[in-house]
Every structure is written in C-alpha cells, then in structure tokens.
Amino acid sequence: MEVIARAPGKIILAGEHAVVHGCTAVASSIDLYTSVSIRLRSEDEDTIKLLLNDIGLDFSWSIGRIKEVLSHFSSPFPSTPTPCSPETVTSLTALVEEQRFPESKIGLASGVYAFLWLYTSILGFKPATVVVSSELPLGAGLGSSAAYCVALSAALLALSDSVGLDKSQNGWFTFKAEAELVNKWAFEGEKIIHGRPSGVDNSVSTFGNVIKFKSGVITRIDSNMPLRMLITNTKVGRDTKALVANVSARKSRHPGTMCSVLNAIEAISDEWSTVIQSHAVDDLCLSAAEEKLGEFMEMNQGLLFSIGVSHASIETILQTTMKYKLPSKLTGAGGGGCVLTLLPTHVSGAVINKLEEELELLGFQCFTAGIGGKGVQISFDNSS
Numbered sequence: 001m002e003v004i005a006r007a008p009g010k011i012i013l014a015g016e017h018a019v020v021h022g023c024t025a026v027a028s029s030i031d032l033y034t035s036v037s038i039r040l041r042s043e044d045e046d047t048i049k050l051l052l053n054d055i056g057l058d059f060s061w062s063i064g065r066i067k068e069v070l071s072h073f074s075s076p077f078p079s080t081p082t083p084c085s086p087e088t089v090t091s092l093t094a095l096v097e098e099q100r101f102p103e104s105k106i107g108l109a110s111g112v113y114a115f116l117w118l119y120t121s122i123l124g125f126k127p128a129t130v131v132v133s134s135e136l137p138l139g140a141g142l143g144s145s146a147a148y149c150v151a152l153s154a155a156l157l158a159l160s161d162s163v164g165l166d167k168s169q170n171g172w173f174t175f176k177a178e179a180e181l182v183n184k185w186a187f188e189g190e191k192i193i194h195g196r197p198s199g200v201d202n203s204v205s206t207f208g209n210v211i212k213f214k215s216g217v218i219t220r221i222d223s224n225m226p227l228r229m230l231i232t233n234t235k236v237g238r239d240t241k242a243l244v245a246n247v248s249a250r251k252s253r254h255p256g257t258m259c260s261v262l263n264a265i266e267a268i269s270d271e272w273s274t275v276i277q278s279h280a281v282d283d284l285c286l287s288a289a290e291e292k293l294g295e296f297m298e299m300n301q302g303l304l305f306s307i308g309v310s311h312a313s314i315e316t317i318l319q320t321t322m323k324y325k326l327p328s329k330l331t332g333a334g335g336g337g338c339v340l341t342l343l344p345t346h347v348s349g350a351v352i353n354k355l356e357e358e359l360e361l362l363g364f365q366c367f368t369a370g371i372g373g374k375g376v377q378i379s380f381d382n383s384s
C-alpha cells in the first residue's frame with residue numbers, strides 16, 4: 001500500500017519576519033502542492049530510499065547504518081513531537097555526506113536532515129521508498145519548506161496508525177484532531193531547515209484557508225472578499241534561514257528602531273485582517289477595501305525594505321507594477337524569491353497580460369494561484 005500526502009504552499013499577505021519576533025502575520029494557502037508518497041517495503045529489503053524529484057537527488061540508506069548513527073533511539077515516538085538536538089543534526093550530516101551530496105546543492109541538505117529526523121521519529125526503522133515532488137518553486141518565499149515538512153509528517157503519521165482520518169472527497173482524506181500533531185511535527189522539521197521559524201508557514205499549510213497568526217496562536221479568517229494576486233518569481237535564489245538570522249542581527253544592533261518597525265508591520269497585519277473580514281459584497285465597498293489593501297502592501301514593502309530583506313530584482317518588479325498603478329510587496333523571506341501584486345477587480349485582463357509580458361521580458365516568471373483552499377490531505381493507493 002502507498003500513502004500519498006499533499007500539502008499546499010502559502011503566501012504571506014502581511015507580517016513576514018515580524019511574525020518571527022512575536023508580531024501578527026496574515027497568510028493564506030495557495031493551490032500549489034508538495035506531494036510525498038511512501039510505500040512500505042518488506043522487512044528483508046532493509047533500506048530507506050528517498051527520491052527528491054525536484055532537485056534530482058536520490059538517497060538510499062541501509063537500516064543498519066541508520067540504526068548505528070541514531071543508536072540512542074529505542075522506538076519511534078509519533079505522538080510526541082520532539083526537537084532534533086544539534087548533536088543529532090551532526091550525526092545526520094554524516095548520513096547525508098556519505099551519500100556524496102553534490103557540493104553545488106549543499107544548500108538543500110537541511111531538507112534531507114529534516115526527512116531523516118521526521119522519518120525515524122515517527123516510523124522508526126521500517127524499510128520504505130519515499131518520493132517527493134512539488135508544484136512550488138523551491139526557496140522562493142512560497143513556503144516549499146513548510147509544505148515539504150507538512151506533507152512528510154502527514155504521510156508518516158498516516159502510516160503510524162496513531163491518527164484518525166475524516167471522510168474523503170475525491171479520494172482525499174483530511175485529519176481529525178491529529179491535524180495539530182501533523183502541524184507540530186512539521187514545525188520540528190521547519191526548525192531544522194529555517195533555524196528559527198515562527199510556525200506560520202507550517203500552520204497555514206496544515207490547516208489551509210486564510211489565517212491570522214501570532215506567537216503560535218492561529219485564528220481562521222472568514223472572508224468573502226475576492227482576492228486576486230499576481231505572483232512574480234524573481235528567480236533569485238535565497239535562503240530563509242540566512243535572511244531571518246540577518247533580521248535578528250539587525251534587531252540586536254538597533255533594538256529600539258527595529259521594535260518600532262516590527263510593531264508598525266503588526267499594525268498593518270491587524271488592519272489587513274479587519275478589512276478582509278468586514279468586507280461586504282457591494283462594488284463600491286469592494287474597491288474601497290482593495291484600495292486600503294493596496295496601501296497596506298506598499299507600506300509593508302517599505303518596512304520590509306527598511307529591515308534589509310528587499311533585493312534589486314524585487315525593486316525592479318515594484319517599479320514595473322507601479323507604472324500600472326498596481327501595488328506590490330515581497331512575500332516570504334525576501335532577498336529575491338516572489339513578489340505579490342494585488343489585482344483589483346476593476347483591472348482588465350488586457351492590462352494584466354501587458355504587465356505579465358513586461359515582467360517576463362525582464363526575465364521574471366509570472367503566475368496566479370487559487371487563494372485560501374484546503375490544508376494537508378491524504379490519499380491511499382491499494383493497487384500494489
């Protein structure tokens with residue numbers, strides 16, 4: 001039997017970085033998914049295989065070798081999400097290095113450590129083949145790391161027999177109360193990849209919808225406001241862990257100033273959630289609400305610039321969308337990655353096409369995505 005989990009990526013509408021320091025963020029799931037399939041193998045096959053399709057890397061560890069390295073593990077502990085200690089990360093580094101991890105892809109190694117930690121903690125040493133593939137660009141601010149950890153945790157927990165699943169829709173099941181368990185394990189994985197995650201990305205990937213998030217508290221935002229965003233990928237690679245660490249370093253150097261900026265970002269997140277919740281469906285009201293959101297995006301972007309997470313490529317996109325009077329902000333950690341542009345309902349398809357064409361001529365990649373769908377889901381393939 002094969003278990004497949006799919007978890008959505010996300011956009012942060014307001015509050016990235018500030019959320020790491022205890023301020024509010026508003027985020028939404030998007031309908032681009034990371035999928036993890038796990039097929040258990042017979043005990044005599046004696047290996048755990050990991051196929052990372054998006055980065056073209058395959059790994060195969062003998063169970064004996066994993067047991068040797070993680071010798072302190074006696075049995076899995078699926079119902080107790082536990083952090084991976086720095087000593088264990090060091091042991092996991094050895095397991096990855098001996099598979100000749102290419103130097104050019106070394107920045108991706110933390111995802112493999114997260115895999116090994118989640119797998120052995122939740123399932124123990126059962127032989128299996130695990131395949132990961134994603135519709136999300138990796139390392140671009142759309143939460144690929146969280147979707148990866150959520151899908152992995154969900155598939156592993158579904159196999160660990162410690163969860164209940166709710167009825168299926170088109171063959172997909174959702175978690176019952178154990179969605180919280182999936183979320184907590186995914187957070188432990190995110191810690192290995194991000195260093196100091198806020199938890200917003202794994203929460204929105206687990207639970208879906210539009211959420212407000214502050215210090216681990218998740219509030220679902222029910223909104224009937226139609227939200228359209230153009231997502232433009234700068235294609236400039238960056239690493240969330242390094243950007244988050246840079247912001248913390250700036251905060252240590254200038255605590256007073258940085259606290260003021262982070263509080264200003266929080267005020268924007270709070271206003272965002274008020275506007276999208278209180279919106280009533282008549283046209284005048286909708287364009288007034290869209291105008292407010294546009295201004296919040298411009299202010300949020302200015303503040304993100306001031307904490308050092310913009311990038312020349314992001315600024316080029318902002319200048320281009322400004323010519324069309326369309327407000328934009330970076331989303332996720334910044335430093336490259338993706339930019340959101342609000343597409344108010346009155347803007348015509350012809351204008352959007354022209355903007356996309358201009359951005360693509362500059363070498364960027366534009367796309368749209370459905371906003372606010374379901375969180376993580378599970379399906380089963382009994383064909384083999």
Ligand SMILES: Nc1ncnc2c1ncn2[C@@H]1O[C@H](COP(=O)(O)OP(=O)(O)O)[C@@H](O)[C@H]1O
Pocket residue numbers: 034052053054055107108109110111112132133134137138139140141142143144145146148193194238239240241332333
């Ligand atoms: N599909 C995937 N396959 C392998 N590793 C992945 C995948 N998705 C995410 N990762 C891991 O997450 C890291 C990117 O996370 P991050 O820098 O937080 O960017 P983002 O979450 O915005 O995409 C990658 O370097 C890799 O370690």
Ligand SMILES: C[C@@](O)(CCOP(=O)(O)O)CC(=O)O
Pocket residue numbers: 015016017018019020140141142143144145194196197198199200201240244331332333334
């Ligand atoms: C910068 C931050 O707020 C969001 C990071 O998102 P992403 O990994 O760039 O998709 C960090 C966090 O909330 O953990």
Ligand SMILES: [Mg+2]
Pocket residue numbers: 143144145146194201240
């Ligand atoms: Mg991430």
